[in-house]
Amino acid sequence: MTAVLEISGLRKTYRSRKGVRNALDGFDMVVEAGQVHGFLGPNGSGKTTTLRTLLGLIKPNEGRMAILGQPVPQHLPQVAGQVGAIVESPQFFANLTAETTLSLLADAGGVDPRRVPAVLELVGLRDRAKERVKTYSLGMKQRLAVASALLKEPKLLILDEPANGLDPGGIREMRTLMRDLSASGMTVLLSSHILGEIQLICDSVTIIAAGRRVAAGSVAEVLASHTSTTVRVRLEPGVDLPGAAEILRAAGAAITLENDHFTVANAGNPAQITKLLAERQIYVAELTPVSADLEDVFLELTGTAPVDGGNRQVDQVSAATRGGWGQ
């Protein structure tokens, strides 16, 4: 496979009166041709900084980037025509129709005007194309934004949170659209917080936390590499479940208590669980690895799982990510 996008060792430091912040701290990413690639990370982890740096909107302190094999930002003018991007919600003139908006953009970008009805059809706005943008819902504006990025038939489409504001039907249509675009040979880089959606849409993902890559690969690989670290524990009926959970928690385990069982995250050595409980005459009835979904992996790797008894603060990393328990 060929890489459409390569980033290595990217560093970006913001300086303000409050001090220095390393938004990107040696970040790496590779997106192969024809993939729908998910770019995931918690708030403030560096996603927008990465995308803006890639598009030449801000200057990195260090690192190498290439789009379609061309080093950027040096060769951005050569590849810009093959990259469609929506990084910040584009503003449209409210009094213009979608059709006029796209026609003006096509004209300004030297794009064949026949692309306008084609992209309106693609994003499902054909029947509302002659209505003013101010009458559009948020979801329809999102579609118009995607349509504008598709005008020049890009080889690489970069979308920051394209499903934002869409209802479930809209999200499903956006998913179909992404798959159709990918089937037509386009590579799509997609940042999103809707992890279930990413799991359904994407072939591969990169997860970023605190400006560094913490996981990358096909969705199946990323999931497989984390399947066995969380275990589900059931006890014999009638045993005090919260009490048992507390014993493990006191020993440093990250516990999530459910109705009739609890889970232990990051449990490198599940035997430790049975041992600790048996010492208190509590016997485990079931101990099974939980197959992780992308949300579990994300929470674990980025340290953004909810904090017990408190509100997690920005930049606060949960104990579970600071190393395995029971190793």
Ligand SMILES: Nc1ncnc2c1ncn2[C@@H]1O[C@H](COP(=O)(O)OP(=O)(O)OP(=O)(O)O)[C@@H](O)[C@H]1O
């Ligand atoms: N212009 C700026 N000046 C100072 N700090 C900044 C600036 N832009 C971003 N940052 C900081 O850099 C870090 C990364 O921000 P960035 O916007 O790239 O994160 P993000 O992953 O896109 O977050 P979100 O999901 O919330 O949009 C954050 O700590 C943010 O506060």
